[in-house]
Amino acid sequence: MFSNFDFGVIIRALPYLFYEGMSFTVMLTTLSALGGLIFGTAIALMRLSGLKTLGRIAGLYVDFMRSLPLVLVIFWFYFLVPYIGQWLTGASRPISVGAFASSLITFIMFEAAYFSEIMRAGIQSISRGQPAAANALGLTYAQTMRYVVLPQAFRNMLPVLITQTIVLFQDTSLVYVLSITDFLGAASKVAQRDGRLVEMYLFAAIVYFTISCIASFGVRRLQARIAILR
Amino acid sequence: MNYNWNWGIFFQPNPMGTGTYLDMLLSGLVLTLKTAALAWIIALITGSLVGVMRTLPSRGANWFGFAYVEFFRNMPLLVQLFLWFFVLPEILPRAAGLWLKQLPNAPFWTAAIGIGLFMSARVAIQLQAGIGSLPRGQRMAATALGLTTVQVYRYVLLPMAFRIILPPLTSEFLNTIKNTAVAITIGLLELTGEARSMQEFSFQVFEAFTAATLLYLLVNAVVVTAMRFLERWVAIPGYITGK
Numbered sequence: 001m002f003s004n005f006d007f008g009v010i011i012r013a014l015p016y017l018f019y020e021g022m023s024f025t026v027m028l029t030t031l032s033a034l035g036g037l038i039f040g041t042a043i044a045l046m047r048l049s050g051l052k053t054l055g056r057i058a059g060l061y062v063d064f065m066r067s068l069p070l071v072l073v074i075f076w077f078y079f080l081v082p083y084i085g086q087w088l089t090g091a092s093r094p095i096s097v098g099a100f101a102s103s104l105i106t107f108i109m110f111e112a113a114y115f116s117e118i119m120r121a122g123i124q125s126i127s128r129g130q131p132a133a134a135n136a137l138g139l140t141y142a143q144t145m146r147y148v149v150l151p152q153a154f155r156n157m158l159p160v161l162i163t164q165t166i167v168l169f170q171d172t173s174l175v176y177v178l179s180i181t182d183f184l185g186a187a188s189k190v191a192q193r194d195g196r197l198v199e200m201y202l203f204a205a206i207v208y209f210t211i212s213c214i215a216s217f218g219v220r221r222l223q224a225r226i227a228i229l230r
Numbered sequence: 231m232n233y234n235w236n237w238g239i240f241f242q243p244n245p246m247g248t249g250t251y252l253d254m255l256l257s258g259l260v261l262t263l264k265t266a267a268l269a270w271i272i273a274l275i276t277g278s279l280v281g282v283m284r285t286l287p288s289r290g291a292n293w294f295g296f297a298y299v300e301f302f303r304n305m306p307l308l309v310q311l312f313l314w315f316f317v318l319p320e321i322l323p324r325a326a327g328l329w330l331k332q333l334p335n336a337p338f339w340t341a342a343i344g345i346g347l348f349m350s351a352r353v354a355i356q357l358q359a360g361i362g363s364l365p366r367g368q369r370m371a372a373t374a375l376g377l378t379t380v381q382v383y384r385y386v387l388l389p390m391a392f393r394i395i396l397p398p399l400t401s402e403f404l405n406t407i408k409n410t411a412v413a414i415t416i417g418l419l420e421l422t423g424e425a426r427s428m429q430e431f432s433f434q435v436f437e438a439f440t441a442a443t444l445l446y447l448l449v450n451a452v453v454v455t456a457m458r459f460l461e462r463w464v465a466i467p468g469y470i471t472g473k
Contacts, residue, residue, distance in 0.1 A: 064447075067408075067447055067450040068408070068443060068446055068447075069408040069409070069410075069411030069412075069422055069446065070408070071412060071422050072425070072439065072442060072446070075425075075426060075429075079429075079435045079439070170304075170305070170306035170307075171306065173306040174306075174308055174412065176415060177414060177415060184306070184308065188312075197317065197320070198317050198320045198321060201309070201312045201316055201317050202317060204309055204312075205305050205312075208304070208305050208309055209304045209305050212304035212305070213300065216303075
């Protein structure tokens with residue numbers, strides 16, 4: 001079965017796989033998670049604000065994003081972003097934004113829908129007495145959120161947020177459909193160039209598996225620690 | 231925006247000679263639904279088995295369930311599809327590999343089975359949580375009545391657990407439908423795939439994707455409505471169901 005297995009292909013491709021591919025994947029994951037978290041928190045606050053229209057817009061956004069396959073959203077933004085750029089800057093032709101920017105915008109917008117639901121649950125898990133007490137202390141709405149509610153919500157939801165980031169890390173492999181050189185893209189380019197599909201795809205699977213496994217093990221430990229503290 | 235909108239494009243014949251562009255998208259929709267249906271059946275059956283194994287008193291079964299879920303949960307779906315599609319035929323014995331490669335509709339079967347197994351890990355976790363959420367007394371009472379382990383699950387635990395986890399199962403079903411779009415990478419021309427090829431043939435990017443988006447929203451609405459009826463129908467008296 002493994003008699004004609006060529007490990008040399010993997011070794012020779014290692015620098016390309018990790019410097020080009022994995023660094024793109026990690027960058028995209030980190031920046032999308034941060035962007036998605038910030039934007040998602042804003043959406044969650046919109047949804048929980050007393051203003052009906054604002055809440056409805058946020059709700060529609062979340063439902064809309066969550067009913068579409070990520071692959072379709074990736075295509076949408078890939079073609080749409082240049083036109084939006086043109087519209088924003090008033091240029092005469094659609095602006096080319098490059099693979100990284102386009103996929104980053106896609107993932108921030110897409111993940112925000114998921115992160116917002118997590119943050120909403122987190123904010124709702126804070127007992128009513130907390131904002132009431134903050135109010136009594138004379139804090140404004142913004143201060144109440146900033147100093148009292150959000151830090152606790154964020155802390156309670158940390159394990160779920162990291163779990164969602166692991167999912168995001170795996171989902172970034174879908175930029176493959178745009179022929180971008182992320183980790184899987186790099187592996188697949190080497191695989192096709194050298195005709196070594198078995199080695200490269202098995203190796204990619206092992207790397208994704210190992211990283212996700214270690215991360216989810218970390219989440220489990222973190223969950224246990226937070227559970228004791230509460 | 232200097233983009234040439236042309237909403238009439240859907241009624242123009244497609245270059246494959248299979249009718250209009252609209253027909254192309256609809257055939258993609260049918261393929262999406264077929265793939266999702268088969269994947270969901272696989273996910274439900276294997277996921278239930280693994281989920282039950284994780285709650286059995288047997289150590290070995292627990293361990294197997296744990297390993298199964300971790301295996302399918304920690305790899306991107308895209309990578310899993312590549313493993314089944316490109317790697318599996320190569321590492322099997324020659325004859326079996328050759329047979330797999332020559333299978334007609336290989337992308338369809340690979341996608342349905344691959345997505346089914348991927349989703350089965352999620353179904354397993356949901357079911358495990360559902361069984362775990364039942365009061366301990368239910369299992370004890372059933373055992374006290376003289377039921378065997380199989381009967382305890384068959385008549386007491388599973389009917390309760392499945393009803394409790396119906397809402398999360400609905401979202402997993404919707405995820406299964408959405409995940410079929412990943413199969414575009416192994417050449418399955420489902421809805422997203424057809425929208426993409428329509429865009430490549432006609433250059434009407436936004437019309438093609440808008441139509442695909444509307445079709446996905448429609449499917450979502452139908453599934454959610456149907457599941458809400460099902461939820462009401464199987465509701466357990468005395469439990470809070472829905473809002």
